[in-house]
Amino acid sequence: xxxxxxxxxxxxxxxxxxxxxxxxxxxxxxxxxxxxxxxxxxxxxxxxxxxxxxxxxxxxxxxxxxxxxxxxxxxxxxxxxxxxxxxxxxxxxxxxxxxxxxxxxxxxxxxxxxxxxxxxxxxxxxxxxxxxxxxxxxxxxxxxxxxxxxxxxxxxxxx
Amino acid sequence: xxxxxxxxxxxxxxxxxxxxxxxxxxxxxxxxxxxxxxxxxxxxxxxxxxxxxxxxxxxxxxxxxxxxxxxxxxxxxxxxxxxxxxxxxxxxxxxxxxxxxxxxxxxxxxxxxxxxxxxxxxxxxxxxxxxxxxxxxxxxxxxxxxxxxxxxxxxxxxx
DNA sequence: CTAGTTTATTTGACACAGCAACTACTTCCC
DNA sequence: GGGAAGTAGTTGCTGTGTCAAATAAACTAG
Numbered sequence: 001x002x003x004x005x006x007x008x009x010x011x012x013x014x015x016x017x018x019x020x021x022x023x024x025x026x027x028x029x030x031x032x033x034x035x036x037x038x039x040x041x042x043x044x045x046x047x048x049x050x051x052x053x054x055x056x057x058x059x060x061x062x063x064x065x066x067x068x069x070x071x072x073x074x075x076x077x078x079x080x081x082x083x084x085x086x087x088x089x090x091x092x093x094x095x096x097x098x099x100x101x102x103x104x105x106x107x108x109x110x111x112x113x114x115x116x117x118x119x120x121x122x123x124x125x126x127x128x129x130x131x132x133x134x135x136x137x138x139x140x141x142x143x144x145x146x147x148x149x150x151x152x153x154x155x156x157x158x159x
Numbered sequence: 160x161x162x163x164x165x166x167x168x169x170x171x172x173x174x175x176x177x178x179x180x181x182x183x184x185x186x187x188x189x190x191x192x193x194x195x196x197x198x199x200x201x202x203x204x205x206x207x208x209x210x211x212x213x214x215x216x217x218x219x220x221x222x223x224x225x226x227x228x229x230x231x232x233x234x235x236x237x238x239x240x241x242x243x244x245x246x247x248x249x250x251x252x253x254x255x256x257x258x259x260x261x262x263x264x265x266x267x268x269x270x271x272x273x274x275x276x277x278x279x280x281x282x283x284x285x286x287x288x289x290x291x292x293x294x295x296x297x298x299x300x301x302x303x304x305x306x307x308x309x310x311x312x313x314x315x316x317x318x
Numbered sequence: 319c320t321a322g323t324t325t326a327t328t329t330g331a332c333a334c335a336g337c338a339a340c341t342a343c344t345t346c347c348c
Numbered sequence: 349g350g351g352a353a354g355t356a357g358t359t360g361c362t363g364t365g366t367c368a369a370a371t372a373a374a375c376t377a378g
Contacts (some may be wrong), residue, residue: 011286014294017301028307097343097356129303135173137296142176144288148187256326256373
């Protein structure tokens with residue numbers, strides 16, 4: 001393995017600031033949603049994903065992938081949401097292994113009630129603090145960082 | 160309350176990319192550290208904070224603040240680290256309510272062993288993907304976002 | 319000096335995430 | 349057709365985080 005290149009001064013200051021954001025921002029979003037809508041971020045994401053479908057319906061595995069969560073976690077989340085009557089679960093007609101989760105009326109109502117507060121929090125914590133130019137810059141940067149696994153194999157020797 | 164201003168197109172794309180980073184990057188760092196050093200990120204942070212002190216020693220409350228974690232969580236983390244003999248806990252001589260956590264030799268050794276892999280991961284997932292200009296830009300942006308609570312009270316009516 | 323308050327930390331109860339084992343169904347292939 | 353292999357989803361176990369209550373020491377005022 002290489003001599004591990006330490007971070008230089010600019011990188012270190014950038015990293016400290018980024019680490020703080022990585023740590024505190026999700027917590028701040030989570031806590032707003034929990035307090036105002038009694039939903040976890042993951043619950044909210046699931047409701048959003050379902051709401052974006054025309055039929056408000058998705059297979060568990062697909063839902064897990066779009067909400068970036070594991071199947072087992074999703075299974076428990078949906079069980080919770082089902083208990084709260086925000087979604088229903090039914091066997092898929094074409095493949096009887098699969099389960100279709102469907103957003104209910106009250107689930108949609110819950111989402112509609114929760115979304116404005118969440119968006120306001122995003123605005124307050126992110127966009128109110130950035131200039132339009134920074135927003136564009138952030139988009140590029142975030143996109144560059146957005147796929148941690150992609151370059152996993154690039155550590156190896158060049159072919 | 161205001162009409163909740165929805166996000167515009169630029170903000171929405173920025174938010175989607177940022178949300179992904181917020182979700183995946185910590186997980187990728189966590190999992191490298193867990194796999195290669197059997198440490199949680201929070202454990203690592205605690206070791207780092209202690210190592211940065213000349214005496215390798217800090218009060219629990221101070222440690223909780225610098226690692227951005229709750230006291231109760233820190234208490235359990237340090238209990239774990241103590242069980243692994245990476246830190247010791249002792250009553251503070253001047254204030255007998257307080258507890259001083261001290262990094263042990265083997266705790267420092269653990270940190271020294273874990274750090275290069277962690278830094279390499281940070282480099283691989285962050286700095287290898289950004290231009291120097293983007294690093295500077297990121298610093299500004301991250302600093303602007305870094306204190307979610309600061310403006311919490313600004314929502315209320317001015318006194 | 320002593321009752322009440324504030325500060326520092328831990329702990330019990332409960333909820334949730336991750337892993338691995340499990341069930342149930344489908345597909346592949348001879 | 350029928351068994352092996354693969355896929356979809358759930359669940360038991362265990363570890364960890366959170367909240368609130370508990371403990372204990374230090375201030376603060378009368």
